[in-house]
Amino acid sequence: MRKKMSAPLELYCWKGEWGLPSVDSDCLTVLAYAKFAGAPLKVHKIANPWRSPTGSLPALKTSEDGSLSQPHKIIIHLRKQKYNADYDLSAKEGADTLAFISLLEEKLLPALIYAFWVDSKNYVEVTRRWYAENIPFPLNFYLPTRMHSHALERG
Template identity: 30%
Template sequence: MTANDKFSLYIYDGDYGLPSMHVDCIKSLLYTSIAKVPLQIKLLNNIKLCTFYSGPYFVHKHLSFGAYSEIVPYINTLGYNLDFELNPKQKSESLALSNMVQMKLRGPLEYVFWLDQRNFEEFTRVWFTRALPWPLSIFYINRAKETAENLIQSMYATDCSMEIIRDNLSALTAECLSSLSARLGTLSYFHGDSPTSLDVIVYSYVAPLLKVPFPSNSISSLVSAWPNLVSFVKRIEAKYLPEVPKESKYLKHEEQTKTSDDDVSYVAISLLTVSAVTLVVGFAMSRGFITSRMY
């Protein structure tokens, strides 16, 4: 391969064993990795790159593509086709399952990252603020949150409460994961011993739910109920993403664990006690004082 034949893929960084925290970037990187595309990976983690590119961004010679749906058809024409050996029936099933995954899991993923208030305040906004250069991190966060809001608004009536939306998204997630688990069974991959584009799609949506330590995890924790899907994620990572760091890059261990839904620390109890005392004393002084101190 000459210098003019080099492939480049610009992606947003990952964490917690994920190659990226952006689903389309995960799909693009994993597909090219499995297909053995000779690729240069460039992280969008500085002002210069983030100003000119938005992940995923694929470059080959004088051509460039800015979405997974554009990248895959192009590299397929160059012989990097993961579905080449599938028969028509398998291709049809793969397309149906891929569409199901994207239809049923995109909403839950957008919700847990950007619309769950606790996750957004304590994790998502903090992580992306540290992973992306300022001030572009602000634009990215605002744009991603707006995209998530638009998606959820397109799925539900405007008068639906967030609790109803969360419960419905949980049901969608469980339904999708159950179908995937039943289809995978004891197979290594969905069509046998080698991954296809379906495996790429499934990993890209399931792995973030499984691996990202969201403080509010009522939806993301559902994945662990299907052990064969957990094993599937680990299998993909061990074989095709072995060099992705497993440790946290941008948040300290204490920041990740102190806000878990399943943990109640003595510090938290102490803070609650102090708050209660403050409430009593403050009420005796004035309601205005209480409001300013509590909020």
């Protein structure tokens, strides 16, 4: 049985493009988890992280704990609120889920980061262009470069 909350949880995430609900993999992670877990979120799709309660995206605003950033912290909070996508899984299904998550994090995420941020042609023609056109001035000059540098450091 799910716990009823007095105020809805509010999720701030990057807005979408190209048929995706968000252009950001961390935001997609949280959106997908919340959907599978049945968490009632009020979603704010924005293109300015400074308009979120934490100054970064994704961000979850709660009535009890204030605001949280980082996908794993948001998912832990949702689990504590009894919104757990793994609740009805057997031990084997839970292990399969962990293996699938590892596969996504080890193989798919690096490929996605490479395609969006590391491949020079795609970064210049698609990624930087989208962020520059959607982020308000003057952040549109600063944030794409910062995000690009962060992605290069990760990879």
